[in-house]
Structures are given as C-alpha cells and as structure tokens.
Amino acid sequence: MRRAAPVAAALVILSEAALALDDGGYDWPLPDWMPRPPVPEDNPMSAAKVALGRHLFYDSRLSGDGTVACASCHDPARAFTDGRETAVGIHGTVGNLNAPQLANVAYLPVNAWANPHMTSLEFQALVPLFGEAPDEMGATGQEDRIFATLAADPYYAEGFARAFPDRPAPDLFTVTRALGAFQRSLMSFDSPYDRFKYGGDLDALSDAAKRGEQLFFDHRFECYHCHQGVLFTDNFQREGSPWVETGFHNTGLYAEYPASAPGRIEITGEPGDAGLFRTPSLRNVAVTAPYMHDGSIPDLRAVLAHYARGGREGHANQDGMIVGFDATEAEIDDIIAFLESLTDETFLTNPDHADPWPADHPARINRADP
Ligand code: HEC
Numbered sequence: 001m002r003r004a005a006p007v008a009a010a011l012v013i014l015s016e017a018a019l020a021l022d023d024g025g026y027d028w029p030l031p032d033w034m035p036r037p038p039v040p041e042d043n044p045m046s047a048a049k050v051a052l053g054r055h056l057f058y059d060s061r062l063s064g065d066g067t068v069a070c071a072s073c074h075d076p077a078r079a080f081t082d083g084r085e086t087a088v089g090i091h092g093t094v095g096n097l098n099a100p101q102l103a104n105v106a107y108l109p110v111n112a113w114a115n116p117h118m119t120s121l122e123f124q125a126l127v128p129l130f131g132e133a134p135d136e137m138g139a140t141g142q143e144d145r146i147f148a149t150l151a152a153d154p155y156y157a158e159g160f161a162r163a164f165p166d167r168p169a170p171d172l173f174t175v176t177r178a179l180g181a182f183q184r185s186l187m188s189f190d191s192p193y194d195r196f197k198y199g200g201d202l203d204a205l206s207d208a209a210k211r212g213e214q215l216f217f218d219h220r221f222e223c224y225h226c227h228q229g230v231l232f233t234d235n236f237q238r239e240g241s242p243w244v245e246t247g248f249h250n251t252g253l254y255a256e257y258p259a260s261a262p263g264r265i266e267i268t269g270e271p272g273d274a275g276l277f278r279t280p281s282l283r284n285v286a287v288t289a290p291y292m293h294d295g296s297i298p299d300l301r302a303v304l305a306h307y308a309r310g311g312r313e314g315h316a317n318q319d320g321m322i323v324g325f326d327a328t329e330a331e332i333d334d335i336i337a338f339l340e341s342l343t344d345e346t347f348l349t350n351p352d353h354a355d356p357w358p359a360d361h362p363a364r365i366n367r368a369d370p
C-alpha cells in the first residue's frame with residue numbers, strides 16, 4: 001500500500017502505548033486513488049477509538065462464557081474469515097451462514113449476506129453479541145457483568161476515556177462504536193492486482209493472471225456484471241456517495257434453498273427474493289475458502305464449475321447473467337490466477353490489525369480461535 005510514512009508511524013504508535021497521545025483526527029490508511037468511506041455522524045473516527053475497538057474485537061470477555069471474541073470467527077490471516085463452512089459460536093453452536101471477510105467493510109452499504117436492513121457496523125455488532133438464532137457470543141442478560149469486567153481492566157480504564165472523553169464508561173453505545181471504528185480501519189488495497197492496475201507496476205501480475213483478468217471481464221463469463229468496481233462487488237458506498245449500490249442475486253446454487261438460509265426472502269417475505277444473497281467482494285478471495293453464503297463450495301475451481309454449468313442446481317429466480325459457459329482447463333487456471341492476484345499480503349499480516357493482547361491476558365486466555 002502506498003501508505004504515507006507519517007500515517008504508518010501514527011498507526012504503529014497507537015497500537016499499544018499510544019494512549020499517551022491523545023489525537024483527535026484520523027489518518028485513513030488509504031492509497032491516494034481510493035476515496036474515503038462514509039462515516040456515521042455520531043461515530044467520527046479517531047485513532048484512540050480504532051485502538052480501543054481493536055482490543056474489544058479480540059476480547060473474549062465480551063461473550064456470555066468468556067470464550068468467544070469477534071476474532072473467534074474473524075481471523076486476520078484469513079482476511080477475517082474462519083475457514084469453516086458455517087460459523088461456530090458459543091457452546092459449539094453451529095450457525096447457518098459463512099463468516100464473511102471484513103476487508104474494506106466500511107464501503108459496504110449492507111453488512112449481511114441476506115438482510116438488506118443491516119446498514120451499519122454499529123448495529124451489526126449487536127447480532128453476534130446478542131443474537132440467539134444462532135447463538136454466537138451469548139451476551140444476552142450478561143451485559144452488566146461484561147461491562148463491569150471491562151471497566152475493571154486497566155487498559156480499558158484509559159482506553160475508553162481516550163476514545164470517549166464525554167462518556168467514558170464501557171456500555172453498548174461505546175463498545176459498538178469502537179468496534180465500528182476499528183472495522184472501518186480495515187483497508188485492503190495493496191494486492192498485486194492493485195500494484196498492476198492502480199500503481200502502474202506492469203510486472204506485478206503474472207501472464208496467467210493478466211489473461212485471467214481479460215476473461216473475468218469478458219462477456220462469455222460475465223463475472224464483472226456483479227463482481228464489479230474496485231471491490232469486485234456491486235455493493236458500494238463512499239464518502240459523499242449520491243446513492244448506494246446494493247446488489248443481491250440468485251446464482252442457482254440450489255433448486256430450492258433450505259429454510260435455514262433462504263436468502264433475502266427471509267427478511268422481505270417476497271417470493272422473488274428466494275435464494276438472493278449479497279454479492280461478496282472478491283478481494284482476498286483466495287484465502288477465504290470455503291465459499292458462498294453457506295460455505296458449500298470448497299475451493300475456487302469448484303466455484304468456477306458451479307458457474308460453468310449455469311448454477312449448481314439452477315433456480316427459478318436465478319440471475320439472467322448466470323447462463324453457463326464452455327471454458328478450457330487453461331482458461332479456468334487463468335481466472336484462478338487472476339483471483340489469486342487479489343490477495344493482499346500486507347493486509348493479511350498488517351500489525352495494526354493483529355491481536356493486541358499478551359498471550360496470558362484474561363482477554364484472550366480462554367478465547368476459542370478459528
Ligand atoms: C460465531 C461466529 C461469529 C462471531 C463470534 C462474530 N461473527 Fe461477525 N459474522 C459471522 C457470520 C456468520 C456473519 C454473516 C451474518 C449474516 O450475514 O447475517 C458475520 C457477519 C459480520 C459482519 C458483516 C460483514 C460484511 O460483509 O458486511 C461484520 C461487520 C461482522 N460480522 C463483525 C463482527 C463483530 C464486530 C463481531 C464481534 C462483536 C463478530 N462479527 C462476531 C460470524 C461471527
């Protein structure tokens with residue numbers, strides 16, 4: 001990433017000891033070609049808030065039994081996915097949906113596979129914390145105990161005061177806002193493809209990936225209709241967006257989608273919404289297997305096979321762009337090489353996103369990691 005040196009320095013400083021430094025503003029870790037994401041008026045970004053949110057994200061004491069943190073299902077080395085087909089929460093509860101990646105999540109107007117009303121990160125955090133279908137963190141009824149535990153931690157005593165000088169107590173307002181700020185800081189724009197496409201480094205991509213790029217944007221394959229724009233999804237908003245794009249489609253995975261994950265119809269009740277899911281971003285997709293809303297496709301080659309046959313099973317609501325195609329093995333290899341060029345190693349190993357807690361700290365000692 002073409003991250004300006006002072007920004008990098010500021011981010012390093014704030015990661016642990018930087019509580020000494022009270023900064024009001026926030027330097028986005030963005031390359032100059034990328035616009036800023038929108039930020040809710042009631043949750044302005046600050047370095048102190050991002051640092052606090054990072055600690056909360058990795059803190060399993062936010063869960064009902066102290067074993068599940070956000071990071072238990074969102075692992076930075078996998079672009080904040082968990083490697084499982086569907087997520088596993090508290091008491092081993094197996095959910096119905098695959099944990100999505102969190103790279104560039106600030107630009108996504110909808111933060112769910114199928115719920116078009118889930119339109120803010122602050123609100124989204126309530127789902128894993130308090131949701132009961134499925135149980136993820138099981139915090140319902142435990143709020144007072146959890147917030148008291150946080151208040152008693154010396155890191156948080158200072159961290160909340162820095163981030164929220166006007167109301168420094170750990171509570172739902174401050175916890176969800178700090179988590180939102182941390183997640184908005186998760187920017188991933190330093191893949192080989194970015195260096196090739198936006199950085200003018202023509203050697204950053206292999207010949208196979210360059211051929212794969214042509215195929216991805218070719219009418220025979222139609223991938224780019226839905227996986228479009230800088231995030232490779234038709235879901236996008238930026239600072240000052242005059243409108244937001246929200247793309248949901250049925251790709252024909254099932255002839256009948258199961259009641260456990262029926263698509264947008266679950267929320268809207270509209271038959272036309274059966275099997276419709278939000279188009280996922282393809283950035284870092286090579287490290288986020290297994291794929292689709294229910295993790296039912298194990299690898300990228302199998303995803304291509306699903307599209308090649310025009311939908312794994314086919315569905316009445318299937319999108320008109322999913323019609324199937326003939327491709328040689330070499331062409332499939334090239335498309336996969338292109339998808340692999342979207343992996344941003346800087347993002348996957350970014351120390352600013354890593355677990356900030358010492359190994360023996362109560363925030364992490366009982367944490368289930370993916
Ligand atoms: C038990 C596993 C699990 C835990 C714990 C968990 N998540 Fe998730 N997360 C998921 C799943 C599954 C989804 C998809 C939910 C949906 O689409 O309705 C998701 C979706 C999200 C999204 C939407 C991403 C997008 O693409 O827009 C965000 C943001 C998120 N989680 C943040 C968090 C935060 C913050 C925490 C901690 C407070 C957390 N998650 C805890 C499994 C988990």
Ligand code: HEC
Nearest residue numbers: 221222223226249277278279280291292293303307319321
């Ligand atoms: C009509 C819109 C549309 C088209 C065309 C399309 N996709 Fe998708 N893609 C989606 C949607 C929607 C999903 C999620 C579907 C689900 O989970 O049920 C998805 C999922 C994926 C995934 C899994 C990502 C993840 O994180 O789980 C990959 C990889 C993918 N598509 C690649 C491609 C490629 C390559 C092509 C071209 C051959 C293509 N897509 C064409 C809409 C589309």
